[in-house]
Amino acid sequence: MTEYFEVHERDGAARIGELRLAESLTTPSLVERADRRSADGASGGRRETAVLADAGSLWPAERDVPEGDESKLTVLPHRAFPGGTADEVMESFAVDYPEVDYPNAVVVAPETADDYGADGYVLSGAQEFVGHGAGFRDAVVETRSAIPADSALLLPGVATPRNVATLVYAGVDLVDADRAVVAGTQGIYLTTEGRHYLDSLDELPCACPACRQSVSEFDREDCVEHNVNALRAELAVVRERVRAGRLRDYVEGQARHDQWLTAAFREFDQQWTYVEQRTPVVRDAELAATTEDSLRRVEIQRFADRVTSRYRNRFSNPLVLVPCSAKKPYSESQSHGQYHDAIQFRGHKVSMTSPIGVVPQELELTYPAQHYDSAVTGRWSAEEKEFVARVLRRYLERNDYPRVIAHVPDEGYRDVCERVEAALDLDFEYTVEDHPTTTESLANLSSALSDELKYGKRERQHNTVRAIADYQFGERAGDDLFESITMQSRYPKLRVHDDDGEQLAAMVPQYGVLSLTLAGARRWVDSDAPTKRVEIDAFAPHGSVLAPGVVDADEDVRVGDEVVVEGPKAFAVGRASMTGPEMSESTRGIAVSVRHVEEK
């Protein structure tokens, strides 16, 4: 039961939370020992975070259960173990944590982490694994998976301005300033890119209050103050990134300043289940794909996977492969306008792109196809070519076309096409001379399609909503849900109705996904497509379902998923605000944002 911590927003494993003390603290945050406050001569900013009360270790002495109160996070009497301690030893010295009614945290090791009913969990031994990519990943993943989703994870003694973004990215909610303070007393000046000995600095690369003086007057006491300020400022940057859903972009750059940090987030990329479960399926944040590591992001891999395992082409026209455009959605770019004029609904347009792979025209608005931004040079690295070729190959293995027209430039695109063509023993027709938008190239494209029939608006619209349904709900969902439909309104605000005129779904242009009505949700429940369900207590939700009202939720529900909510008193449909496991475990927070409800 977590009473004093609540998660408000999620960005992968990182979250914006609230430590609900007498004065609430927004996390990820610094927390400092309340009893050290005066000794450090804390400034105004530091008082807010001086909220930690440590009841102490049980090794030197038995200790009473502390009084505790709502102004502090009290760490209950504990026994920490050095790394490598045998399991039997940890077990026989395990602490029997008392139940208390004030904000509290307990000390755990990865091996002893469990649900102790605490609001926070202090991970011991952090100094031993912070600095090692795989060890850090194992410790955080093991601990985070064993403690309740709506509890705060505190890593003591390790945070620096440079590493804290990666710590938060991994799922850490609270850090202390111990390491920054110690570094300061040793004359080590910390920045987000590194550490500098005071006597090696020609100037102070910071504008915080402690640094508003000349470097010659700057002493170790100032250095402590600066280090803590720098840590605090970096945490604010990180919180803003999490709120914007853009921490990953930041970490890909920030972690470059230290090898172990780069190793650490790459280790997390290998930990697919942990990261995938925590990554929203849709959002309207931009995704900056600026490094090769972007290829391994959940959003990118998930899109490529769904396009090649769920999506199915329903057009009978030839495939026309074209390069992506910098402007999104592609259709609004000048080059795609020109391709469109040449194709004239006689071909099925699929865009090739790094880092997403291939984007069928029906999914151009679907997250992250219209949300990513990358350096569009066409000069792809070997790894990018390999990735796009793999996706295109899987796509063509699954979808049959009468002809494949590759309207692509040289460099990466042509390379990838030729590779896939050879691998699948297909014959692509190439229509580009020099550049895809030259008059000659466009005329080639148009004449290659001269004998093909146009598909109509109705076919285009029906195929679009069915393709999105496949992508969103699962293979063949488009046919299962929307076998017989009529359409209203115009792309991209398509509205799907049944033959009697009742609305089933609407396309949401910002994310390129469907939102269902109650009638649509009933069709979903009755269809063969896998349904995502949330079971609730006997009440009719209005606006939202809070976590305590959830009886059970499917494990595979992700943030942003369409979900059916059902209980003895209500049938509803909405969008998940937390993952399925979080809904079942959490005692606070919005689980589902409900769109439509019918009382039973």
Ligand SMILES: [Zn+2]
């Ligand atoms: Zn400073």
